[in-house]
Amino acid sequence: MRALQYTAFGGPEVLAVVDAPEPHAGPGQVRVRVRAAGLNPLDWKIRRGLMSQGRPLEGPGRSGFEAAGVVDEVGEGVTGTAVGDDVFGLGEATHAELALLDAWAAKPAAVDWAVAAGSAVAAEVSVRVLDLLGVGAGSTLLVDGGAGGVGAVGVQLAVSRGATVIASAGEANQGYLTEIGALPVRYGDGLAERVRAVAPEGLDAVFDVAGKTPPPTLASMVSDPAQVVTISQFELGDSGIRVTTEPGDRAAALAEAARLLESNGLVVEVQTFPLERAREAVEISESGHVRGKLVLLP
Incomplete structure (x- = not known):
């Protein structure tokens, strides 16, 4: 699968789209075929090494904490969600064609993939x-x-x-x-x-x-x-x-967002970029002058 990756801490220039191994859903997880994945400041802060406390990067680095997509694999213990469901939620390494989510909600049918993906972390x-x-x-x-x-x-x-x-x-x-x-x-x-x-x-x-x-x-x-x-x-x-840095009740937060997205009580303005233009999106994010949400489309 195609995924955004880096092998050293640094600026946008260290990012590359590579062929990476496919992840598989573990207990309590679902795997989605990603339709859209949000970009957040935490992504580039980690990639620049600002959160590493001086330690070197161990192995390839991957980015992304939110995505929207179609479930194509369900982990042990997951109930109420099946292969083929449209969902959005939170996970890791979501800037890829396939990603694992640890918390999610059903994506309302009328809500755009990029809007759903860009709402999860926020x-x-x-x-x-x-x-x-x-x-x-x-x-x-x-x-x-x-x-x-x-x-x-x-x-x-x-x-x-x-x-x-x-x-x-x-x-x-x-x-x-x-x-x-x-x-x-x-x-x-x-x-x-x-x-x-x-x-x-x-x-x-x-x-x-x-x-x-x-x-x-x-x-x-x-x-x-x-x-x-x-x-x-x-x-x-x-x-x-x-x-505050520790997540709260993620499932409840996503459910609240889904209700408001469906009723137009929550509108998320998005700018979308194909995965191959991730560096451009990251440069905009790092400028600190973003209106709405930046979203990558694998």
Whole structure:
């Protein structure tokens, strides 16, 4: 099968499409013939060696944590899913023609493959953070970095729960934030003042997606710093802000995303690239100026 692979840490130039061995579903897994696979910042951070703690790469590296496709192999213990089912979900090494998923949900028939693939990671992360923050009806939430893949999904999930959502982005994406249900503000210096102008009664919670606002500034926007959760900053000092890295209930998050995708309560804007143009997609991801989600098509 064709798969995206690298044999040394580095930039996009180390990526190559190669002929790789086919994986087989183990207990609790399904194998899918991939129709689309999302690209996330974690993919290139791992490939650049930023998560290796100085250790060299052992064996070939593979990327991808989400995909949508047709089930063609079912592992031991799997129930409720059969060969031929259309699904989307979470796994590893999904930038390939075949991939294993460890958590999945049925893909609604009317939902595009690329949209489904591009929603899985963002939905899991967003549901996890919103649950940690207790976001629900009547909450006022800031999503700092609301136009990217995770941020846009986080905005829409919070809106679906009845929250008032303020979201930050650059000038070019202010209209997009309005389209997905947020009150838009520009990110950068003066963010706290702009947020206060939009929400004079204050915030209940902050979801830090982009990692561009200093922790003290984020903490100053809520009465309790623990009501700020970040997925992108790790040097938090004694700010009291929480960081989350461990997955939550992945199946429940994917099921919530599937329901909203089917009802048009969740819209994911995607840019698609054939697997052979993965380097181009990765360069866009690494630029940090992505609107919506980048998706590879094997």
